[in-house]
Amino acid sequence: MSRPSPPQPEPLIRSKLVGRLELARDGTLSGFVYSPHAPERRFTVEILLDGLVFTTIYADLFVPELAEQGLQATCGFAVTIEPDLLRAARTLEARLANLGTPVGQPVDLESDRASLIDLHQRCELCWLGGLRFQGWIDSETALFLEAIVDGKAVAHVHATAWTHIGEAAAHRNVRAFEFHVPQRFADGRVHRVSLRREDGEQIPATAVFVAFADGLAGMIDALGGYDAECLRGKLYDQLIPASLPLVDYVNWRDRFPLPVPRDSTLSLAVVIAGAAGAAQTLAALEAQTHENWTAGAMEGEPLSVDSDALLEFLDGAASDSHHVVIAMAGVVLEPNALARIAAAFDAYPGAIALYGDLDFIADGRLWPLAFPAFDYERMLEQGYCAHLFAVRRSALLASLETRPDNLYRLFNCLLDHTGPREDNILHLPGTLATLPKLDRTNAIYQLATASQMHLEARGVRADVIPQQGNLFPAVRIARAIAPQRVTVVVPTRDRLPLLRTCLDSIAPAVERCRADILVVDNDSAAPDTLAYLADLARRGVRTLRVEGPFNFARLNNQAAATLDTDVLCLLNNDIEASCDDWLEEMLRRLAEPDVGAVGALLIWPGGVVQHGGVVLGMNFAATHAFTDRFVDDPGFLDQLLVAHECSAVTAACLATRRSDYLDVGGMDEARFAVAFNDVDYCLRLRQAGKRIVFTPHSKLVHAESASRGADDRADRRGRFERELNLLRARWGEWLNEDPNYNPQLSRDGIPYSGLAWPPGPRPPRYKHLAQARDVPLGF
Incomplete structure (x- = not known):
C-alpha cells in the first residue's frame, strides 16, 4: 500500500517575490521583499554572516522606488552592522525567516563593489x-x-x-x-x-x-x-484614542461642557485675597448659578492673607458658612464654579479641601491648566493648587492658628499635622476659573517661605531654594538625609564600553553619598569584559554572577536578596551621569517615609528628553512623558522644572528602599521579565500607600536599549505584546484613569500634547488606587 504524498507547502515561489539587498559603506544593509500576489504581506528577514544568522528584522519600512510604481511600499528593511563584523566575514545575505527563501543577491564582502545605495529611513x-x-x-x-x-x-x-x-x-x-x-x-x-x-x-x-x-x-x-x-x-x-489640538481648547470646551452639578443648599463663604483684581472676582460672583454665598475681600498685596481679617469675616458675615472658598484676587470664576464646589462637598463629606482645574490667557487665547489629583510634592515646589481652593470651615479655623500670611501657606498648613496625606483632598477636573497673570518674583518668595514653614511644622529639616519658573513660581526642596547604606545595582552583559562609561561617570556621586556599587553580570562572555569584571573588586566594586536568559526583574530581585543595605538604586548600564549630585537628590526625595520610589530626568545623548515620568493610559499602555521636548523645555505647566508625583518611573534609574522592595515582593519576574516590570513595581508600591516621585533636579544621559536592543524587533515583539497585555489585565482601571494625569488631556501618542476627544470621566476624584486584578500564570 503506497503512502499518501505529504502535503506540499504553498509555494512561496521565488518568482512570486521581488527583493533587493545592498550594503552601503557606512555599514547599513538595506533592502526590501515584496509579494505581487499578496502586497499587504510583511515578512521577517534573517541576516546571515558567512551562513550564520546574525540578526532578524521585520520588513516594514517605506520603499520609494515601489511607491513610484504605485505599489504597496512599506516592505523595506535596514540594519547597521558594525565594521569589525563586516571585515571579519566573507559573505552577507538575507533570507525569509523559517523559509530560507533568499532576498536579493548575496553581498561579496571580499570585493570592493559594495553599493552606495541604501534604504536607511529618512x-x-x-x-x-x-x-x-x-x-x-x-x-x-x-x-x-x-x-x-x-x-x-x-x-x-x-x-x-x-x-x-x-x-x-x-x-x-x-x-x-x-x-x-x-x-x-x-x-x-x-x-x-x-x-x-x-x-x-x-x-x-x-x-x-x-x-x-x-x-x-x-x-x-x-x-x-x-x-x-x-x-x-x-x-x-x-x-x-482620538485627540484635538490644545490650540482648539475654546471650541473643545463648548463641545464637551461639564455635567450640570446637583443642586446644593450649602452656604459658602468666599474670601478674595488681595486688592488688585478683586473687582473682577466680585463681578464673576454675581453671575454664579449657586446663590447661597457670602463674599469678603481682604486688602493687601497679591497672594497675601490677613489672618485677623479672615477670622473676623468668618465670625461675622460668614458665621453660618461651613465651607470657605479662597480665591486669589483677579480670579474670574466660571458661572457654575460655586455650584460644582458645593455639590462636591455634598458628595464627599469626608473631604477637608478641594481644588479644580483653571484656565489662563496667553496671546489673547484661552489655554487649559489641567492638573492631576492631589500632588504633595508639586504643591511644595509649585503651589499649583493654592490660587483657588475650598476648605471645610473647621479645618480652616484650626489652620489659622499658625497665622498664615499668604495663600500657599494657607493651603499647606492644612497638612502640618498629617503630612503628605492625599485621601481627603479632592480634585475637580474641568475648569473652575480663569487665573490672572502671576507676579512670579513675588510668588516665588511667598511659596519658598510657605514651604519652609510647613516643613518646619512637620519637623522635616530641609533647605528651600528659589528657582526660575515659567507659568508658576518654583522652588527646590532639599531635605536632610539621615545616614544610610546605599547600593547602586547595575545589571550588565558584555558591552564593556557602556559599563565602563557608566561606572566611571557615577563614581563621583557614589563617593559623595558613600554608597556601594553591585554589578550584576548576566552571562558576560567577552574576554575583555570578564577581565574588567575581575578587576572591579580591586576598586571596591562588588559583582554578582547570575546565569540564564536576560530577565531584568530577576537580576534585580537576586541583587536585592543578596544585599544587606537600606536603599537600592537600580541603574541601567547604558546610563551616563551628567552631574555629581543626582544620587543625593534622589535620596533627598526618598527621605519622606511615604515615598516608595524616586525616578530621574533621563535624556538622550542629543539632549532630547527620554524619560520625564511615566503616564498611564496612553493607547491603553504606559508611556514616558515629555519625549517631545528638549531638556531645557519647562514641560507642560512647568513639570520639567519641579519635582512631582507620577504613577510610575523607569527602573533605568530608580531609587527605592530595600525594605519596601521586599515587602511588595520585588519585581514580577514571571510576568514582566523585560518590559513594564518597573511600572508594575511602582503601582504595587502605590497600592501599599507609597508615593512615586519624579525629580527633574536629578539628570542623567540614557542610551535606552543600547545593551539589549529595542522591544519592537521581530524576535521580541511577541514577548513585548504579552507583557503589555498582562499589564492591561492587572492594572486596567489605572490605565483607564491615571490619577496623576488629567482626564481632559489626550491619550494618544505623547502625554500632555493634546485634548482628549472625547474627554474621560470628570467627577471629583481622590488619589485612590483601584485594586489590581491578578492574572494566573499561564494566561
Missing part, C-alpha cells in the same frame, strides 16, 4: 489615532510641509521641533512634527495621508487612518440598537 509618519499624526524627517533645517489627504492639501505642517531616533552609536536628532487633519475626516471612512514640501516634492512617507467623531463608542451609542458592539467600541477607543 522620515517617518505615524498615525496616533483619531485625526492626529506625528513623525520626523532627517533635516538640519526647519521644514514647512503640507499634509495631503486623499490627494488634497488640508493642513500646514511645521517640522521645527526635534526628536531622537536610532540606537546606541546610530542615534541622532532629527526634525519632528505633529499635526491634526480637519474634523470633517472623522467620518468612519478609510483615508490616506501623505506629506509634500512647499515646492511640491513628495515626502516618502504615508499613513492610512480612520476616525470617528467622539470615538467609536460614541458613534455606536448615537446609532442606537447596537448594545452588543458597545464593548468593542470602548476597547477600540482605549487602544486607538
Whole structure:
C-alpha cells in the first residue's frame, strides 16, 4: 500500500517575490521583499554572516522606488552592522525567516563593489489615532510641509521641533512634527495621508487612518440598537484614542461642557485675597448659578492673607458658612464654579479641601491648566493648587492658628499635622476659573517661605531654594538625609564600553553619598569584559554572577536578596551621569517615609528628553512623558522644572528602599521579565500607600536599549505584546484613569500634547488606587 504524498507547502515561489539587498559603506544593509500576489504581506528577514544568522528584522519600512510604481511600499528593511563584523566575514545575505527563501543577491564582502545605495529611513509618519499624526524627517533645517489627504492639501505642517531616533552609536536628532487633519475626516471612512514640501516634492512617507467623531463608542451609542458592539467600541477607543489640538481648547470646551452639578443648599463663604483684581472676582460672583454665598475681600498685596481679617469675616458675615472658598484676587470664576464646589462637598463629606482645574490667557487665547489629583510634592515646589481652593470651615479655623500670611501657606498648613496625606483632598477636573497673570518674583518668595514653614511644622529639616519658573513660581526642596547604606545595582552583559562609561561617570556621586556599587553580570562572555569584571573588586566594586536568559526583574530581585543595605538604586548600564549630585537628590526625595520610589530626568545623548515620568493610559499602555521636548523645555505647566508625583518611573534609574522592595515582593519576574516590570513595581508600591516621585533636579544621559536592543524587533515583539497585555489585565482601571494625569488631556501618542476627544470621566476624584486584578500564570 503506497503512502499518501505529504502535503506540499504553498509555494512561496521565488518568482512570486521581488527583493533587493545592498550594503552601503557606512555599514547599513538595506533592502526590501515584496509579494505581487499578496502586497499587504510583511515578512521577517534573517541576516546571515558567512551562513550564520546574525540578526532578524521585520520588513516594514517605506520603499520609494515601489511607491513610484504605485505599489504597496512599506516592505523595506535596514540594519547597521558594525565594521569589525563586516571585515571579519566573507559573505552577507538575507533570507525569509523559517523559509530560507533568499532576498536579493548575496553581498561579496571580499570585493570592493559594495553599493552606495541604501534604504536607511529618512522620515517617518505615524498615525496616533483619531485625526492626529506625528513623525520626523532627517533635516538640519526647519521644514514647512503640507499634509495631503486623499490627494488634497488640508493642513500646514511645521517640522521645527526635534526628536531622537536610532540606537546606541546610530542615534541622532532629527526634525519632528505633529499635526491634526480637519474634523470633517472623522467620518468612519478609510483615508490616506501623505506629506509634500512647499515646492511640491513628495515626502516618502504615508499613513492610512480612520476616525470617528467622539470615538467609536460614541458613534455606536448615537446609532442606537447596537448594545452588543458597545464593548468593542470602548476597547477600540482605549487602544486607538482620538485627540484635538490644545490650540482648539475654546471650541473643545463648548463641545464637551461639564455635567450640570446637583443642586446644593450649602452656604459658602468666599474670601478674595488681595486688592488688585478683586473687582473682577466680585463681578464673576454675581453671575454664579449657586446663590447661597457670602463674599469678603481682604486688602493687601497679591497672594497675601490677613489672618485677623479672615477670622473676623468668618465670625461675622460668614458665621453660618461651613465651607470657605479662597480665591486669589483677579480670579474670574466660571458661572457654575460655586455650584460644582458645593455639590462636591455634598458628595464627599469626608473631604477637608478641594481644588479644580483653571484656565489662563496667553496671546489673547484661552489655554487649559489641567492638573492631576492631589500632588504633595508639586504643591511644595509649585503651589499649583493654592490660587483657588475650598476648605471645610473647621479645618480652616484650626489652620489659622499658625497665622498664615499668604495663600500657599494657607493651603499647606492644612497638612502640618498629617503630612503628605492625599485621601481627603479632592480634585475637580474641568475648569473652575480663569487665573490672572502671576507676579512670579513675588510668588516665588511667598511659596519658598510657605514651604519652609510647613516643613518646619512637620519637623522635616530641609533647605528651600528659589528657582526660575515659567507659568508658576518654583522652588527646590532639599531635605536632610539621615545616614544610610546605599547600593547602586547595575545589571550588565558584555558591552564593556557602556559599563565602563557608566561606572566611571557615577563614581563621583557614589563617593559623595558613600554608597556601594553591585554589578550584576548576566552571562558576560567577552574576554575583555570578564577581565574588567575581575578587576572591579580591586576598586571596591562588588559583582554578582547570575546565569540564564536576560530577565531584568530577576537580576534585580537576586541583587536585592543578596544585599544587606537600606536603599537600592537600580541603574541601567547604558546610563551616563551628567552631574555629581543626582544620587543625593534622589535620596533627598526618598527621605519622606511615604515615598516608595524616586525616578530621574533621563535624556538622550542629543539632549532630547527620554524619560520625564511615566503616564498611564496612553493607547491603553504606559508611556514616558515629555519625549517631545528638549531638556531645557519647562514641560507642560512647568513639570520639567519641579519635582512631582507620577504613577510610575523607569527602573533605568530608580531609587527605592530595600525594605519596601521586599515587602511588595520585588519585581514580577514571571510576568514582566523585560518590559513594564518597573511600572508594575511602582503601582504595587502605590497600592501599599507609597508615593512615586519624579525629580527633574536629578539628570542623567540614557542610551535606552543600547545593551539589549529595542522591544519592537521581530524576535521580541511577541514577548513585548504579552507583557503589555498582562499589564492591561492587572492594572486596567489605572490605565483607564491615571490619577496623576488629567482626564481632559489626550491619550494618544505623547502625554500632555493634546485634548482628549472625547474627554474621560470628570467627577471629583481622590488619589485612590483601584485594586489590581491578578492574572494566573499561564494566561
